[in-house]
Amino acid sequence: MNLRFEVIWNQLPMFANGLWNTVWICVVGMLLSLMAGIILVLPLISRRRSLQLPAELFVDVGRAIPFLMLVYLVFYGLPSFGLVLDRWTTAIVCLVLYNTAYIAEILRSAWANIPRGQLEAGRAFGFTGMGLLRRITLPQIMIAAAPVLGNQLIQIIKDSAFLAIITVPELTHAARTVQANHFVPFESFIFAALMYWGLCLLIEAGIKQVEQVRAVYAKY
Amino acid sequence: MLNTEIDTDTIPAVHLLYLCKKFGRHEVLTDINLKVVPGETVCLLGPSGSGKSTLLRCINFLETSDFGEIFLHGTRVAYGRSAGKKGLTEAELAKLRTRVSMVFQHFNLWPHMTVLGNIVEAPIHVQKRPRAQVIAEAEALLLKVGLLDKRDVYPSRLSGGQKQRVAIARALAMKSDVILFDEPTSSLDPELVGEVLSVIKQLAEDGMTMIIATHEMDFAREVASRVVFLDGGRVLESGEPKAFFRRPTTERARQFLERYVR
Ligand SMILES: Nc1ncnc2c1ncn2[C@@H]1O[C@H](COP(=O)(O)OP(=O)(O)OP(=O)(O)O)[C@@H](O)[C@H]1O
Numbered sequence A: 001m002n003l004r005f006e007v008i009w010n011q012l013p014m015f016a017n018g019l020w021n022t023v024w025i026c027v028v029g030m031l032l033s034l035m036a037g038i039i040l041v042l043p044l045i046s047r048r049r050s051l052q053l054p055a056e057l058f059v060d061v062g063r064a065i066p067f068l069m070l071v072y073l074v075f076y077g078l079p080s081f082g083l084v085l086d087r088w089t090t091a092i093v094c095l096v097l098y099n100t101a102y103i104a105e106i107l108r109s110a111w112a113n114i115p116r117g118q119l120e121a122g123r124a125f126g127f128t129g130m131g132l133l134r135r136i137t138l139p140q141i142m143i144a145a146a147p148v149l150g151n152q153l154i155q156i157i158k159d160s161a162f163l164a165i166i167t168v169p170e171l172t173h174a175a176r177t178v179q180a181n182h183f184v185p186f187e188s189f190i191f192a193a194l195m196y197w198g199l200c201l202l203i204e205a206g207i208k209q210v211e212q213v214r215a216v217y218a219k220y
Numbered sequence B: 001m002l003n004t005e006i007d008t009d010t011i012p013a014v015h016l017l018y019l020c021k022k023f024g025r026h027e028v029l030t031d032i033n034l035k036v037v038p039g040e041t042v043c044l045l046g047p048s049g050s051g052k053s054t055l056l057r058c059i060n061f062l063e064t065s066d067f068g069e070i071f072l073h074g075t076r077v078a079y080g081r082s083a084g085k086k087g088l089t090e091a092e093l094a095k096l097r098t099r100v101s102m103v104f105q106h107f108n109l110w111p112h113m114t115v116l117g118n119i120v121e122a123p124i125h126v127q128k129r130p131r132a133q134v135i136a137e138a139e140a141l142l143l144k145v146g147l148l149d150k151r152d153v154y155p156s157r158l159s160g161g162q163k164q165r166v167a168i169a170r171a172l173a174m175k176s177d178v179i180l181f182d183e184p185t186s187s188l189d190p191e192l193v194g195e196v197l198s199v200i201k202q203l204a205e206d207g208m209t210m211i212i213a214t215h216e217m218d219f220a221r222e223v224a225s226r227v228v229f230l231d232g233g234r235v236l237e238s239g240e241p242k243a244f245f246r247r248p249t250t251e252r253a254r255q256f257l258e259r260y261v262r
């Protein structure tokens, strides 16, 4: 066996570019999903069944469809309806559609675990509607959900590898290109895998940090 | 006694007429008549399940009463069937709630805000009072409850007694007409009860209007200007604490006191 890691060394710019694309697509996808998730969680936690039902349906469907299937549907399926999205737009749209469901569910379960008394105190002190949400409920949801949201970011990064299939030049795509051009499958894929791992370690360190800070605010 | 000479014409801070409350078919409060004039400290006594918490929660609209009238400072704010909610918007309810503040059994401080943050939150964001002034008042209140040094600490770093004193300062900061206490010391370790009761006692001496549900009989005897005995959702007795503790008129109250006071 003769491994040629110098090829990887020479192709480093390609990997760096792939890594960068993976990072920004996932971060943008995460932020947009978070915003969408916050909006979607409102009907989920509302007391009105007529609002709850459609939101629950969205969450159910969102969690049932495999990510790759969603990518196929949007990239290859939507053009049948005259809606053609380029690969970058498809990447972001799919990440957001897919993760919004998960994030809304994460936020809902964080909400369900906030001691009711604190929300009641908010009402007793004259907060209502948006004021209650913005000042009392949402901050506590976010604090409670922070570590789980970090894990979701790791999930997004791993899912984003599927985007190679529609030729988004992210990390997996870079590895595939290098191996195809230079016939170094093991070197190329193991290097990309290590880069994913490094990314996850970084996020996990971030989660630890958040958990330490959070202990001050979240415990009651 | 503080309040025996209070002019009966004084406008009551809280006045309930025939207040009723049901949970489903279970009638929890029946024909509650209660008048609390400014400066009074009313202690609500009664066995577990007698409706003390529910009564307090009806007064600040955390529960919707089903029948009867509620007057706050002479203004009729709820009446008739579904007395609590009909005809009042959520915003109007919120405004009413700021005139009656509440101290909860489990403190219910907001964990994501500092001690000072907890106190100034509603005055600034609900009552829209000027920030600098509210903060200055909050610091004065913290001094009063003996916690000025904890100003920038988060609730998770406080003992139960300290949390409850912060909760009392938070209620005082609303400058409401009346403060409702729902068993303010029931979830405290015995050695922490005293520090909270002494703060409440000080408030009573300052002439704050308060309604306090409590199981602390010695405290009620000492601090209350009036005790109200609830049982099965009805007011069975209402009167001077001395007389009540010495000679309760109803058999139920006598049995209740035998269990609590030796
Ligand atoms: N949300 C609710 N739904 C249904 N029933 C309730 C609800 N809250 C209270 N009850 C019932 O109402 C009755 C009065 O309860 P409440 O909590 O007011 O009593 P309490 O005098 O405060 O008792 P304790 O001393 O144990 O705090 C009880 O029978 C209780 O089971």
Ligand SMILES: [Mg+2]
Residues within 6 Å of the ligand: B052, B053, B054, B182, B183
């Ligand atoms: Mg109670």
